[in-house]
Amino acid sequence: MSQIEFVLPGQVVKDVKSVRGVTILGPGLRQNEDQPNTICVTQPGKLYFKSPNVYWIEGNRNRYIPKKYDLVVGVIVKKSGDMLKVDIGSAEHASLSLLAFEGATKKQKPDVQVGDIVYAKLLNAHREMEPELVCVDSYYRAGTLGVLSNDGFLMNISLTLAQKLLDIQNPLLRSLGKRFCYEIAVGVNGKLWINARKTKDVLNLMKVFQITDQNAKTDLSEVNKSIL
Amino acid sequence: METELTKSTFSCKLGILSRPDGSAILSKDNTTVIAGIYGPIEVKLQKLLIDKASVECHYRPKSGLPGIEDRMHESIIRNTCEASLVASLHPRTAVLVAIQELQNSGQLISCAVNAVCLACLHAGIDMKFMFGAVTCFSNGVEMSLNPPAQTHIKAVFVFVFDSTEKRVIASHTKGIFTKEQFEEAVELCRSGSDQVFDYYKKVLTN
Amino acid sequence: MSDGYKTLHPVKYYREFLSQGIRPDGREFNTFRPILLNVGSINTADGSAIAKVGNTTVVCGIKAELCKPKPDAPDCGFVVPNLELPPLCSAKFRPGPPSDQAQVLTQLIAEIITNSNCIDLRDLCIVRDKLAWCLFVDFVCLDFDGAVVDAAVVSLLGALKTVKLPLVEYDPALESTQVFLEEKKPIKLHSMPVSTTFAVFEDKIILKDPTLEEETLCSGVFTIVLKDDELCCVHKPGGSPLAPEELVKCIDESKLRTPLISSLIATTLKS
Numbered sequence: 001m002s003q004i005e006f007v008l009p010g011q012v013v014k015d016v017k018s019v020r021g022v023t024i025l026g027p028g029l030r031q032n033e034d035q036p037n038t039i040c041v042t043q044p045g046k047l048y049f050k051s052p053n054v055y056w057i058e059g060n061r062n063r064y065i066p067k068k069y070d071l072v073v074g075v076i077v078k079k080s081g082d083m084l085k086v087d088i089g090s091a092e093h094a095s096l097s098l099l100a101f102e103g104a105t106k107k108q109k110p111d112v113q114v115g116d117i118v119y120a121k122l123l124n125a126h127r128e129m130e131p132e133l134v135c136v137d138s139y140y141r142a143g144t145l146g147v148l149s150n151d152g153f154l155m156n157i158s159l160t161l162a163q164k165l166l167d168i169q170n171p172l173l174r175s176l177g178k179r180f181c182y183e184i185a186v187g188v189n190g191k192l193w194i195n196a197r198k199t200k201d202v203l204n205l206m207k208v209f210q211i212t213d214q215n216a217k218t219d220l221s222e223v224n225k226s227i228l
Numbered sequence: 229m230e231t232e233l234t235k236s237t238f239s240c241k242l243g244i245l246s247r248p249d250g251s252a253i254l255s256k257d258n259t260t261v262i263a264g265i266y267g268p269i270e271v272k273l274q275k276l277l278i279d280k281a282s283v284e285c286h287y288r289p290k291s292g293l294p295g296i297e298d299r300m301h302e303s304i305i306r307n308t309c310e311a312s313l314v315a316s317l318h319p320r321t322a323v324l325v326a327i328q329e330l331q332n333s334g335q336l337i338s339c340a341v342n343a344v345c346l347a348c349l350h351a352g353i354d355m356k357f358m359f360g361a362v363t364c365f366s367n368g369v370e371m372s373l374n375p376p377a378q379t380h381i382k383a384v385f386v387f388v389f390d391s392t393e394k395r396v397i398a399s400h401t402k403g404i405f406t407k408e409q410f411e412e413a414v415e416l417c418r419s420g421s422d423q424v425f426d427y428y429k430k431v432l433t434n
Numbered sequence: 435m436s437d438g439y440k441t442l443h444p445v446k447y448y449r450e451f452l453s454q455g456i457r458p459d460g461r462e463f464n465t466f467r468p469i470l471l472n473v474g475s476i477n478t479a480d481g482s483a484i485a486k487v488g489n490t491t492v493v494c495g496i497k498a499e500l501c502k503p504k505p506d507a508p509d510c511g512f513v514v515p516n517l518e519l520p521p522l523c524s525a526k527f528r529p530g531p532p533s534d535q536a537q538v539l540t541q542l543i544a545e546i547i548t549n550s551n552c553i554d555l556r557d558l559c560i561v562r563d564k565l566a567w568c569l570f571v572d573f574v575c576l577d578f579d580g581a582v583v584d585a586a587v588v589s590l591l592g593a594l595k596t597v598k599l600p601l602v603e604y605d606p607a608l609e610s611t612q613v614f615l616e617e618k619k620p621i622k623l624h625s626m627p628v629s630t631t632f633a634v635f636e637d638k639i640i641l642k643d644p645t646l647e648e649e650t651l652c653s654g655v656f657t658i659v660l661k662d663d664e665l666c667c668v669h670k671p672g673g674s675p676l677a678p679e680e681l682v683k684c685i686d687e688s689k690l691r692t693p694l695i696s697s698l699i700a701t702t703l704k705s
Binding site for chain 2: 006008009010012028030040042043044045059060061062063065091092093127128
Binding site for chain 2: 541681
């Protein structure tokens with residue numbers, strides 16, 4: 001993986017590498033129809049390349065665009081019959097069936113109320129359709145998915161920070177764990193649910209995430225040191 | 229003929245508002261504008277387009293309610309955004325552009341257009357190209373990119389260019405001018421737009 | 435058969451026509467629609483005209499009222515244009531307050547009037563700082579079929595040509611005004627603005643004098659207003675980008691319209 005340069009919308013990237021005529025384009029890039037072997041940039045950010053043929057852009061996007069199989073945190077906003085409407089921060093509310101929970105049947109449905117927070121997976125996300133969530137995997141097991149406890153707190157963070165927190169090599173969550181005892185659910189949609197034994201701890205943790213969000217450019221490990 | 233846009237007069241800050249997905253405050257020669265972008269967001273059924281995102285634009289003047297002149301600014305900004313955003317990526321959604329004028333000492337349209345472009349870039353919304361507006365003044369003999377101090381102004385031109393091929397996206401003129409003057413003004417603004425795009429790059433890489 | 439195809443794939447339908455160098459209504463890319471003008475159609479107005487460009491119909495009525503000039507411009511009268519797009523003219527418009535489009539068009543016409551200087555506001559002043567004419571120029575669109583500004587500007591010229599203002603005498607001592615309805619004088623037109631609208635189809639083809647259907651399918655519309663040999667407005671509110679050379683070419687094209695419109699107005703006024 002290598003970073004090539006900082007690019008702006010409208011720029012054309014030349015000499016694109018492809019494998020048997022195929023180039024994989026990530027977010028912020030578009031095929032250029034006019035010239036072969038070039039791609040158009042549509043978002044400002046850093047252009048990355050991973051051999052042999054993968055290109056993508058890392059910029060700061062603030063609005064979540066649903067992607068298939070993304071794990072998200074959402075708030076139930078409406079309940080009608082068997083269907084729930086969930087706010088996941090995208091343009092359209094996602095739908096979640098009451099039967100898409102572990103062990104749910106027609107007779108025995110889980111108790112989900114408006115205002116509850118769920119950790120769910122996007123089963124379907126297409127720009128022409130409403131996003132669809134499920135709280136079970138393909139074996140009908142909940143795993144970590146499902147309704148999150150009402151004792152926790154929800155906060156919004158930037159999409160970039162959410163990505164960083166989900167990076168397994170990121171030391172922040174681990175080092176915070178040395179200090180506090182807490183539960184956390186991070187959705188790629190920039191919503192974060194957090195719970196701890198004491199409310200004071202939760203507030204401290206939220207403060208940490210807020211500070212890291214504001215200093216997005218500074219290294220996370222430095223933020224660590226200043227807190228601990 | 230003055231062909232240099234005095235660069236130091238631009239000043240800008242991105243992300244000054246926390247609620248919008250992208251925001252920018254831009255000031256040039258004491259004209260200051262804040263622009264905010266939300267999008268893609270839920271669309272009103274009335275404005276829903278099935279093949280692309282619809283762009284809504286709200287312009288607020290410094291004081292009072294928006295008048296018909298502000299509606300014209302809105303229409304220029306909305307149509308410019310429609311041309312530049314990759315609207316087909318997000319069908320059945322809306323992109324909301326909100327502009328608040330803070331201070332007006334001339335060249336308001338170009339300042340507002342540039343602020344909107346910076347806000348779009350900050351929001352990371354998909355764009356086909358960037359757009360930059362340049363104002364140009366004519367006193368009947370000479371053209372200048374900076375407002376002449378004393379001389380009588382015969383015509384004012386505002387052009388919005390795209391960043392790739394520097395073609396004219398929008399044009400708005402005031403006053404009387406000849407065809408030759410028009411051509412001259414386009415060329416002058418076209419070269420002036422380079423500085424606008426360079427400035428965008430400087431703001432974003434910082 | 436072709437009707438169904440047109441409804442299902444309007445863009446494709448147009449593309450196929452345009453690739454043959456002709457428009458679905460039988461015109462070439464750079465032909466205007468026929469213009470009709472009728473003047474003095476409204477008796478109760480001080481000046482009026484109906485202009486028809488193809489199907490687009492605009493009625494213009496001018497009402498003159500006496501008022502006091504503004505203190506910052508004591509020797510100037512007023513011209514207040516207003517364009518209405520009633521639900522009658524197209525299914526796009528609903529009753530209620532003026533739509534955004536109506537407001538933008540009103541502003542464009544106001545700018546055309548001031549930029550072209552066709553009426554000198556000083557001509558409308560009767561007594562400095564005391565009394566001046568205020569011309570309310572109202573446009574009502576009866577049929578909205580593209581290039582409304584063009585039709586509005588033609589009807590404006592027709593209506594202005596027919597305006598006759600009565601003689602007014604002002605007595606500064608008594609501050610009273612006396613209007614002599616028998617003695618009427620026309621107002622002086624200093625220039626003749628002529629507007630031409632163009633539409634850009636799929637970033638390439640430029641269509642002159644578009645219909646509503648063409649305007650909605652096209653990715654950009656722009657208007658050029660000429661005053662004799664000079665330009666007074668090049669209004670392109672966004673839309674697909676154009677090279678400057680193409681804009682200049684359109685300016686040349688729109689110059690062809692000026693003699694047409696001036697002869698049209700001359701013959702209408704004669705008959």
